[in-house]
Amino acid sequence: MADIALTHAPETAAELRHARMLSAGARCALPVAILLGIGFAAPLVAILGYAFATPRSFDVFRSFTLENFATLFNPSNTVWLSFLWSCGFALSTVAILAVVAYPIAYGLNVVFGRAAPLISVLFVFPLFVSENVRLYGWVLFYIKNGVLDGTLKWLGLAGGPEVLFTPGITLFGMVYTYLPFMLFPMTLGLALVPRDLVDAARDLGAGRLLIWREIELPLAMPGILIGMLLTFVLAIGATAEAKILGGQSIIVISHDIEIAFTYSQNWPLGSALAVVVTAFIGGLTLFALSKLDLDRMLGRR
Amino acid sequence: MAGISRRSLLKGMGTGLGALAAAGPLFNSNKAFAAREKELNILCWEGYNSAQVLDPFRSKTGATVKAESLTNDPTMINRLRAGEINTWDLINVNNPWARKVMLPEKLIKPLPKAEFEPFFDKMLPEFKAPYKWAMSDDGKDLIGMAQRFGPYSFVVNTDKVSRKTAEEVGWDLFNDPKLSGKYGILESDDWNVFNIFIVAGIDPFKVHTPEELAKFEETAKRVFKGAKLIGDIASMNQALISGEIDLHLTGGTYSVSPARADGHPELRAITPLKGPLAGGKGGISWIEITSTVNNPNLSPLALEFLKYVQAPDVAHTVAFAEGTFNPVAQMGNKACFDLFTKEELDAIQWDSLEEEMARSVEYDIVPNYDKALDIMNAAKRLRG
Known part of the structure; x- marks a missing residue:
């Protein structure tokens, strides 16, 4: 040597x-x-x-204290409630979107044929409009005497359901906002499934369920998992849905960070919270990616 | 070239960077100083940043005017504390901050008194010089100019809760279990701290005992739990108009005037007849004070702008700038007052403005604000 x-x-x-x-x-x-x-x-x-700066100060890089983290992990601090809600919302969003987006992704690959590009554009189109504007649109749709309630009353019916300003509508808003982020990786994942393989399985007598479980799902898994990961990371940091549609019926973790940086003017505490949340999401993502061998899944090895 | 070693190269780079760093501020300040003649930066509440107010000043002076609007005072003041004192020329915040915080901390500097005091003589009677909030604590220096103001307590839909009931029952409306789920809370947390104290029957502007803070906590939990929604001004007005809510905590002329101007006179800002505030008063009012920042290279246009907004037509534009509509102190000048139409006067509740201001104490600083805010934020999390 x-x-x-x-x-x-x-x-x-x-x-x-x-x-x-x-x-x-x-x-x-x-x-x-x-x-x-x-x-x-x-x-x-x-x-x-x-x-690591002194709470409620601007002594960044000039002071060192663990006080902010001690405040966050103090059992009497209710910030864990916000964190749990955010995790819950993110997990539910991922679960609902996995079920909702799969048939659409399948349709885009197999069923819609020449209409597929147009349908894809329709799903992308809302992204051109600001998220806040779209969410305020939903408020106008669901609000008392709004589009839904007003129309139903005009038709002589009892009126629309009272869904605004609840945790349920917050989840709805998140599912709506993050649909494209699940749909497109999933569509890409399903596109990786060779049709010949499905045809061969069918020729050999495999039923629909067996083909889906043994061929389609495993081969499309990279796309599905990337979609899930992307949606989870975005959803755990979502604020606008809980504020605009949910009427702050739930304070989500990113809203807590925002409050620390604005009304509380406690930048060190807000930063400590941001660091904890980032470390959690980063750790979770790295863990998921370590379990996910993309190269193997994509058949490159 | 062959003699250049890695060490000498690094050393050279280090020296160069050091020289650049040393010359940097000088270079910047020279450049900044030269450019400041035609540059003005304003940190303000919404309204002063609107094109209606700024564009005529821009064309008159040919200057680049930048205005950033924020929706709470502590954030603006902390921007100066965090080092942006060199960036801004004017800061527009509520009444106590200039006199009690920014001047003692040398974040702002006094105005030329002889030049600016005469403007106060043309304002509404309560603003006559020496106007308390525009003066330093010792009464010697003029530290800002007054313009927009208004009462700010809560807003009701008078079709659901009459003005008489609202004024007489006052803050106890939010203690009434029957109204749980029928009110909203404006997302304006500094004001919400004041108002939760008042709903609890406590004067916010004093040092509080542990018992009072315990009462504050209980009230915060109950009032936030009973709120149908928390949101911004547009959300509150929309929820009132649609019938989602009958009233909302924290609000006044500033928040409800756009809805009133839009054809909803049934929505009305209320100042209760009585309350736990000093002198048994029922509400709180705010007065904006605009001061010159203690910027080492203050733009000469800062003083120009302060004079510009005193002109009757500009003061009227400021009152009806986009976003919110408010009374202005310059309405004491007939030339300014005459510019307001009947509809505009109705939008800002001119009919009851004087009595509502008289029933209000002026915005002040809560001594234990940080503690109270932490308690309130924790209470908010229990809504779900």
Whole structure:
């Protein structure tokens, strides 16, 4: 080994300089690295710094205390309620979307044929409109004497159900908002299922359920799991649905962080909460990805 | 070149960066100083940031005017504390902050008194110089200008709860179990702290005993639990108009005037006849004070802008800027008052403004606000 290393050692000044220069790839990546450093890493470092600063102060990087974390983990602090609600909402959103999006994804791949691209666009289209505007639209739809209630009364019926400003409508809002984020990875996952394999299984006498369980589901799993992970991460940080549709009937964890940064003006506590939530989501994501061997699933190995 | 080693290169880079860092502020400040002649940055409540108010000033001065609106005072003041004192020229917050907090902390600087005090003579009678909230504690310095103001307690739909009942029963409406689920709470947490204290029968603007804080906590839990929704001004007005709620805690001319102007005179800001506030008063009012930030390179346009908004037509525009409609102190000047139409006066409840202001104490700072806010936030989480 030593001999080999010696033969590659630079000898002339030119070689020395060349060896010290960044590789072409690293140089090309430099602008992106700088941009990520400023735009992505720096705010995270600031948040991390604030998390260890004296409560209700701006002494970032000048003070060090674990007081903020002690406050969060104090059993008398009810912030865990917000955290549980957020986790509950996120898990329910994922479960409902998995069931709702699967038939649509299947349809886009197998059933809708030439109409599939148009239908895809229809699902993407709402994303062009601000989320808040869409949610206020739903408020107008469900509000007393609004679109639904007013129309039903006009038809001589009893009127619409009172669903606004409840945890249930918050969940509805999240399912509605995050549908595309589950649908498209899932569609992609289902597209990976070779039709020949399904046909072969059918020729060999496998029933629909068996084909779905043994062929379609396992082969589409990478897309399904990526959709689930994406939806979960987005949903656990959702605020607008609980505020606009839910009328703050539930205070979700991201709303708690927002309150700490605004009315409470306790940036260190808000940062500590953000760090805890980020660590939780990050840990969960890494755990899920470690269990998920994408290469194997995608059949590249 | 051949003599350049990694060490010398790094050393050179280090020196260069050091020199750049040292020259940086100088360079920036020179550049900033040169540019400030045509630049003005305003930190304010919504309204002052509207194009109706700013565009004429922009065309008149040819300046780049930036205004950022926020919806609570502590956030704005902390922006200055966090180092943005070099960024902003004007700050527009509620009455006590300039005199009690920002001047002692040197976040703002006094105005040229001889130049600005005469404006107060043309304002409504209660603003005549020396106007308390515009003056420093020792009464020597003029530290800001008054403009928008209003009573701010709660709002009712008078088709459901009459004005008479609301004024007489007052804050106890929110203690009435029959109204549970029929009211909303405006998402304005500093005011909600005041109002939960008042619903609990306690004066918010004093130091509270543990027993009073326990009463505050019990009231906060009950009042938040009974609220149909918590939301912004638009959500509150929409819920009142649609019939989802009959009344909402925290609100006044500032919040309900857009709905009244939109053809809903049945919605009305209420100031109770009596309450636990100083002198047995029933409500709280706010007065905005706009001050010059203690910016080392204050834009000369800051003073220009303060004068500009005193003009009758601009004061009227400020009163009816987009978002919220409010009375302005300049209505004491007939030339300004005459610009208001009957509909506009009705939207801002001009008919009862004077008596409602008289029944209100002025916005103040809660000594143990942080503690009370933490209790209230915890109470909110128990809604679910």
